[in-house]
């Protein structure tokens with residue numbers, strides 16, 4: 243831990259850029275602390291309201307303006323980061339401001355009186371306010387930050403967050419997962435070994451992470467969650483109840499009135515919070531008639547409205563535990579993050595399911611920012627003992643001959659990580675090899691997502707199977723993948739940094755994993771056929787080359803036998819006869835191998851090798 247507050251030259255703050263609220267923290271003498279500008283609240287509502295003359299305001303005042311200025315007041319913009327209209331579904335109907343698709347990027351824009359803003363630009367305005375308040379609290383300029391995002395934000399969403407920081411004049415030194423930051427805030431003082439579950443139910447997203455701590459090193463063993471589940475949904479459930487009551491009593495549909503809708507949204511949230519401590523909440527809706535409409539909601543009513551959502555969070559917990567190979571009894575601690583964990587039903591169900599009380603000592607609204615400040619301190623050199631490891635959400639690999647997917651880095655492996663494997667060529671005299679990089683869980687690349695490709699060129703002509711291509715996949719601590727290929731005999735090499743894959747949503751990630759399970763059997767057979775056919779072709783070509791060599795001491799009957807074996811194997815490959823190819827390869831393989839051992843020597847043996855072909 244650093245011994246004093248950071249000096250102006252190296253000040254790095256931690257920022258929790260939340261769906262509902264944002265805040266900043268910094269490491270101080272006595273540990274991390276939230277930054278509070280004079281006479282302001284540390285929690286800055288993540289709301290931007292546009293006024294006339296291109297002016298805008300951010301924070302509390304913007305939030306208050308949501309009622310009078312609904313069409314020009316943007317809230318929950320984090321939900322729109324890196325997303326297209328198609329990803330958002332009916333969520334857009336609940337937003338009082340207008341969002342549109344852009345034809346070019348297929349990402350949404352916010353339409354304020356015809357002026358289009360990207361979600362990054364709106365987030366940048368929020369970050370700018372966070373930065374200004376941090377500077378005012380610290381009395382020094384701030385240009386560097388660690389920013390947190392939900393664990394399952396995909397590359398596009400993380401990139402959008404970096405862009406937002408850049409627009410706000412902040413260098414995002416690291417993008418950190420919110421649950422990881424929270425565990426950090428709790429875990430620094432305890433140097434225990436064990437498994438921690440971080441349950442983060444905020445305004446817009448739910449995240450659960452299973453963290454393993456060994457000798458003070460944090461490792462994210464698995465993550466799960468839902469980018470569309472949180473306090474906003476509970477507000478919406480109450481809103482629906484209020485709108486229904488108004489419609490029943492008066493026949494009026496307030497959905498078409500943005501101002502009324504915003505007012506009801508705020509009232510719904512207030513009722514929700516009231517129900518965290520009280521047993522009943524009441525609202526009088528004045529719609530300009532003699533009698534206001536009274537809406538009464540009991541805690542039991544509210545719990546019935548949100549029960550299914552809470553059970554969904556618990557299902558995510560179970561799935562993350564299964565991914566991490568951890569039994570529920572082996573969980574040592576549960577950490578609560580996010581304002582919605584104040585809801586009594588959440589606390590009750592989590593305690594019941596895990597058989598222990600969650601940690602609530604730190605304010606669930608501040609814990610992420612505090613952890614981000616700790617990570618900021620690590621980066622600026624204050625604490626070098628602490629390591630943070632995240633996991634790869636989907637397997638990474640490359641295309642091999644025939645469209646098979648060779649996974650080099652498997653899902654849930656911790657980053658940074660590096661894997662090297664050897665490959666060879668299929669055709670003779672290949673002067674270049676295409677390396678196609680994919681991400682996914684299926685056995686064939688056709689069912690996976692292409693991340694990029696590059697060519698290893700300038701290879702000296704060699705027979706198929708002779709080149710020894712060493713392929714290395716390296717994922718750094720920021721999750722950026724670098725793929726390198728090097729042909730060992732010639733020393734020729736090439737590499738790419740894979741541009742982050744844009745637009746993969748968490749639901750898509752979930753879907754991809756689900757599909758891989760459903761299709762596992764068929765995929766495996768398809769892949770086996772491809773691999774065996776490749777092996778058979780290698781055997782055929784290698785043996786044919788041997789047979790074509792002059793002056794080999796083969797008796798003619800052995801030549802004839804081998805030629806017949808080749809023809810037979812070729813026919814089986816053509817017929818895609820999996821069991822037939824398998825059997826023939828075994829027999830033929832043994833025969834040619836002993837032939838190679840006996841007669842041909844090491845060089846030819848390499849032609850018959852079984853390395854995977856590119």
Ligand code: AMP
Pocket residue numbers: 260261262263443444445446472473474511514515516518579580581582583584585606607
């Ligand atoms: P976060 O995204 O972590 O800032 O969480 C904000 C969410 O927590 C919002 O949906 C709030 O309405 C909700 N929240 C804050 N306080 C309470 C409370 N006392 N009871 C229920 N929900 C709350």
